Amino acid sequence: MFRLDGKTALVTGGGRGIGRGIVLALAQAGADVAIADIDQGSADSTAKEVEACGRQVLVTRLDVTDPESVREAVAAAIGRFGGIDILVNNAGVVQDHIGAAVTEADFDRCYAVNVKGIWNLSAALRPHFRERGGGKIVNIASIAGRRGDNGLTPYSASKAAAISLTQSLAFELGRHDVNVNAVCPGLLWTPMWEKLEGIFRGDASPQVVGERAAFDAYIQANCPLRREQTPEDIGHAVVFLVSEAARNITGQALNVDGGIQMY
Ligand SMILES: NC(=O)c1ccc[n+]([C@@H]2O[C@H](COP(=O)([O-])OP(=O)(O)OC[C@H]3O[C@@H](n4cnc5c(N)ncnc54)[C@H](O)[C@@H]3O)[C@@H](O)[C@H]2O)c1
Numbered sequence: 265m266f267r268l269d270g271k272t273a274l275v276t277g278g279g280r281g282i283g284r285g286i287v288l289a290l291a292q293a294g295a296d297v298a299i300a301d302i303d304q305g306s307a308d309s310t311a312k313e314v315e316a317c318g319r320q321v322l323v324t325r326l327d328v329t330d331p332e333s334v335r336e337a338v339a340a341a342i343g344r345f346g347g348i349d350i351l352v353n354n355a356g357v358v359q360d361h362i363g364a365a366v367t368e369a370d371f372d373r374c375y376a377v378n379v380k381g382i383w384n385l386s387a388a389l390r391p392h393f394r395e396r397g398g399g400k401i402v403n404i405a406s407i408a409g410r411r412g413d414n415g416l417t418p419y420s421a422s423k424a425a426a427i428s429l430t431q432s433l434a435f436e437l438g439r440h441d442v443n444v445n446a447v448c449p450g451l452l453w454t455p456m457w458e459k460l461e462g463i464f465r466g467d468a469s470p471q472v473v474g475e476r477a478a479f480d481a482y483i484q485a486n487c488p489l490r491r492e493q494t495p496e497d498i499g500h501a502v503v504f505l506v507s508e509a510a511r512n513i514t515g516q517a518l519n520v521d522g523g524i525q526m527y
Pocket residue numbers: 276277278279280281282283300301302303306326327328329354355356357377404405406407408448449450451452453454455456457
């Protein structure tokens with residue numbers, strides 16, 4: 265029910281962090297995987313781990329904000345595997361400034377990668393899924409998209425848009441038997457959080473979420489299960505959503521956050 269043998273997947277931002285966890289979970293479930301990332305070095309290293317699972321892998325350089333780059337990556341993956349069954353839109357960025365220091369560039373970057381990136385990939389694969397008679401899309405949003413967040417305005421708004429986009433695409437593609445769902449990760453100590461550490465350091469607000477000690481304290485205070493989430497946790501949720509077990513689930517956003525956010 266949960267196996268993906270014979271399936272092929274394309275994962276954006278699959279080189280490191282959550283994306284790497286998703287790539288490895290898909291490979292362990294039996295899928296061949298195209299790792300499409302703007303950073304080819306990390307993608308190459310994750311590719312070796314996929315090969316160690318006995319699965320086929322393709323590394324393709326991709327900038328999700330550039331439609332030409334998206335077309336090339338999708339064509340390369342289809343050329344390599346003969347078709348794509350699963351698209352995981354995981355690539356995402358967080359803003360460079362917080363609170364009142366947020367710039368227009370922060371908004372533009374968050375929207376270009378976190379929102380339009382999803383649209384670009386989904387649009388590029390839409391005809392392919394239609395021809396194949398079905399497909400699966402999973403968008404990696406965030407619990408930050410469930411409600412406005414103090415300081416993380418562009419990021420939070422972009423993730424709310426990612427959830428909305430998931431619902432619209434589920435409506436539009438349902439007739440072609442394409443399931444479109446989102447996963448909303450909670451708090452994971454990935455390179456994205458290391459970047460936040462730099463942003464929040466020196467900030468006097470109580471929301472100093474970027475430091476490891478504060479990260480741990482926040483989890484103890486706010487997470488019912490009192491533990492951080494891992495890339496493997498997110499990967500397992502993705503495997504479920506693209507498996508036969510979830511064939512009648514679409515347009516949903518699944519929180520994988522230890523209970524931090526319950527809606
Ligand atoms: N870390 C968390 O706590 C957390 C929580 C909720 C949601 N998320 C979301 O999960 C996803 C992965 O986050 P992460 O923590 O692993 O971050 P990360 O920064 O560690 O990894 C992001 C990956 O995306 C790639 N990428 C960035 N811009 C790209 C672009 N324009 N085109 C192609 N690839 C690009 C990077 O090279 C990298 O491999 C993001 O969408 C993020 O918003 C993270």
